[in-house]
Amino acid sequence: MTAHYDARETREQAAREAELFGRLPDVLRSALAAPAYAERLKGVDPATVTSRAALAALPVLRKSELPALHKASAPFGGFVAAAPGSFARLFTSPGPIFEPEGRQADPWRGARALFAAGFRPDDIVLNTFSYHLTPGGFIFDSSARALGCAVIPAGPGNTEQQFELIEAYRPVGYSGTPDFLKILLDAAASSGRDVSSIKRALVSGAAFPPSLQSEIKARGIDAYQAFGTADLGLIAFETEARDGMVVNEDLVMEIVKPGTGDPVTPGDVGEIVVTSLDPHHPWIRLALGDLTAALPGPSPCGRTNMRIKGWMGRADQTTKVKGMFVRPEQVAEIGKRHSPLGRLRLVVSRQGESDAMTLKAETAAASDTLREEIAASLRAVTKLGGSVELVSPGALPNDGKIIADER
Numbered sequence: 001m002t003a004h005y006d007a008r009e010t011r012e013q014a015a016r017e018a019e020l021f022g023r024l025p026d027v028l029r030s031a032l033a034a035p036a037y038a039e040r041l042k043g044v045d046p047a048t049v050t051s052r053a054a055l056a057a058l059p060v061l062r063k064s065e066l067p068a069l070h071k072a073s074a075p076f077g078g079f080v081a082a083a084p085g086s087f088a089r090l091f092t093s094p095g096p097i098f099e100p101e102g103r104q105a106d107p108w109r110g111a112r113a114l115f116a117a118g119f120r121p122d123d124i125v126l127n128t129f130s131y132h133l134t135p136g137g138f139i140f141d142s143s144a145r146a147l148g149c150a151v152i153p154a155g156p157g158n159t160e161q162q163f164e165l166i167e168a169y170r171p172v173g174y175s176g177t178p179d180f181l182k183i184l185l186d187a188a189a190s191s192g193r194d195v196s197s198i199k200r201a202l203v204s205g206a207a208f209p210p211s212l213q214s215e216i217k218a219r220g221i222d223a224y225q226a227f228g229t230a231d232l233g234l235i236a237f238e239t240e241a242r243d244g245m246v247v248n249e250d251l252v253m254e255i256v257k258p259g260t261g262d263p264v265t266p267g268d269v270g271e272i273v274v275t276s277l278d279p280h281h282p283w284i285r286l287a288l289g290d291l292t293a294a295l296p297g298p299s300p301c302g303r304t305n306m307r308i309k310g311w312m313g314r315a316d317q318t319t320k321v322k323g324m325f326v327r328p329e330q331v332a333e334i335g336k337r338h339s340p341l342g343r344l345r346l347v348v349s350r351q352g353e354s355d356a357m358t359l360k361a362e363t364a365a366a367s368d369t370l371r372e373e374i375a376a377s378l379r380a381v382t383k384l385g386g387s388v389e390l391v392s393p394g395a396l397p398n399d400g401k402i403i404a405d406e407r
Contacts, residue, residue, distance in 0.1 A: 005112035008249050009303045016305060020252055021050045023277050030279040036069065036078030037284065052263075056254065060261040060273055060287040063231065064316060067095035076100070082280055091135040093230040099135055101142075102280050108135070108233025109248050110143025110226075116239045116246070116301075117202040117224035119173050121148030126166060126198065128154050128176030128184075129205070135230050136205065140175040143234065149173070156180050163193040170197040178203040178212055178223065185219055202226055202237075227311055229288060232274055236308055241301035245310050250277050253306055254285070255294055258315040258402050259328030261285065269293045269400030271315035272308075289316045291400040317403040321348055321355045326382050328402040331359070334377045340365040341374075343396040346386075348405045355407070357386030366390040 004010055028046035031037040040059060049055055061079075069077035075084060075098040084090055087100035088107070101107050119125065125144045131137035131153055144151050152171055154162050162184065165171075174181055181201055188195040201216070201223040208225050216223045224238040227245055235253070236245035247253045255270040256263055264270035272290045276283045291314065295307040318327045326346065335341050342362030349356050359378050363370065374388045 004302060005115040009112065009246075009305070011304060013298075013304050013306075016249075017052075020250075020277065021052075021055075024049055024055070024252070024275070027275075027277050027279055027282045028284065030081065031079075031282045031284050033081035034076075034079050036073065039078075041284070052252075052254070055252065055275065055285070056256075056261060056263055058261075058285050060256070060285045061283070062287045063097075063229075063289055066097045066231075070096065070098055074098070079283075080281055086280075089135075089138060091133060091138075091230065093134050097230070099230050100281060101135060101138060102278065104280075106143055106146035107278075108139040108143055108228070109250060110139055110228070110234040111146040112248065113226045113234045113237035114140075114143055114147050114149070114173075114175075114202055116237050116303075117173075117226075118200040118222060118240075119144065119147060119149060119202070123149045123173050124152065124169050124171040125149045125173040125175055126152045126154050126162070126171040128156050128162075128174070128180050131155050139228065139230075139233055140202070144173075144175065159184060159187045163188060163191070163195065166195050166197065167193065172197060172199050174198050174201040174203075174221070174223075176201075176203065177206040178208040178216070179206050181216060181221070181223070182212065185216075185221075196220070200224075204228055225310065227290075227308075231286065232276055232283060235272075235274060236310075238310075239299055239301040239303060241299045243300055244295045244307040246299055246301075246303045247306040247308065249305065251275065252277075253308070255292060255308075256287070257332055258291070258317065258400060259330070260332045261287075262332070264293075266294060267296070267398075269312055269398055271400070287315075289314055291315050293398070293400075312400060315400065317401065317405075319348055319403055319405045321357060321382075321384055324382070324384060326357070326384070326403065330381045331402050333381050334359070334374065335361075337377050338370070338374055340370065342393050343398075345396050345401060346403045348403065348407060350407050357382075357384060358389055359386055360389045360391055360396060362393045362396055363390050364393050 025046040088103045089101040091099045129136035204226045226237040228234040252275040254273040291312040292308040298304040347358045
């Protein structure tokens with residue numbers, strides 16, 4: 001077997017960008033056939049969207065908006081032109097958000113993530129993601145079968161029954177949350193059941209801290225992480241390099257300043273925005289609400305696509321101050337009004353029995369005049385008063401946090 005799923009993973013990044021943005025205009029035309037995209041992208045000429053700069057000029061669609069949109073225009077909020085009956089499966093996830101599964105092979109693009117984790121054709125995989133209503137179980141099931149694996153559709157829970165299946169079928173692979181893998185291993189150890197056939201795992205859906213990684217490794221299982229959503233499937237995955245996550249093929253990932261659609265400076269933490277090139281169900285600049293940062297250069301494993309650090313928290317830092325909502329996009333608006341500013345952080349605290357705000361702003365041009373101007377903008381944008389603290393460039397941490405609620 002080769003070290004990579006296919007030649008697309010190791011091509012020059014320029015060739016990948018040319019292919020993605022060569023396909024994007026047709027995908028946009030497909031999207032515009034759906035009424036919600038036709039309204040949201042009114043006036044956009046798909047033929048002109050052939051670069052990252054042109055894509056960044058389009059509005060973002062926030063995942064947090066989808067429940068209300070789907071409720072107003074069931075089942076897909078007007079973002080899918082195809083009829084529900086043209087898809088293979090129809091799911092829901094909390095919100096509710098409704099997701100269709102395409103009829104094509106590997107509709108969630110997960111086979112290459114499993115391959116990177118060491119799974120190979122004819123492997124038997126114990127899939128413990130839920131198969132009930134939500135797409136998780138089917139994402140990993142269809143991905144494993146696209147790779148040529150046999151799948152045990154176990155779902156979560158029922159450890160005794162799972163032990164019977166493991167001892168009978170001797171699966172070499174596991175897919176599921178890292179938490180349930182530990183539960184399974186602990187229960188097997190305490191009851192004397194043999195789960196030693198499991199040698200590798202692809203885990204997702206929950207934190208996988210270094211302490212748990214070490215424990216799983218000590219039990220003889222080589223576990224890799226994947227990052228995905230019920231809307232998009234597998235977005236990025238870990239490889240044998242263990243150096244960040246490689247972004248999946250057929251996706252355009254952007255990292256933007258939280259609350260905006262503006263790309264961050266390379267290396268800065270920001271919100272993940274994804275455009276998918278599935279013409280049957282395209283997503284155009286879907287902002288996931290998750291934070292990450294890009295890593296420089298290709299992966300040591302030879303894959304050349306964009307790399308990210310992995311999941312680094314949530315971008316939606318909206319909070320309430322004196323009964324009024326304050327949002328990251330408001331802080332970003334203040335930054336746009338004052339060009340000398342770098343990173344911003346709004347710290348919300350309590351002074352006595354009252355809420356208080358302090359806007360910390362990086363600048364190399366500190367002055368009392370600038371401080372007063374920023375304070376005026378803070379009041380104008382948020383309708384709330386607050387103090388301003390000017391700090392030197394690089395003083396604020398690069399963690400994507402725009403609002404820090406310290407109450």
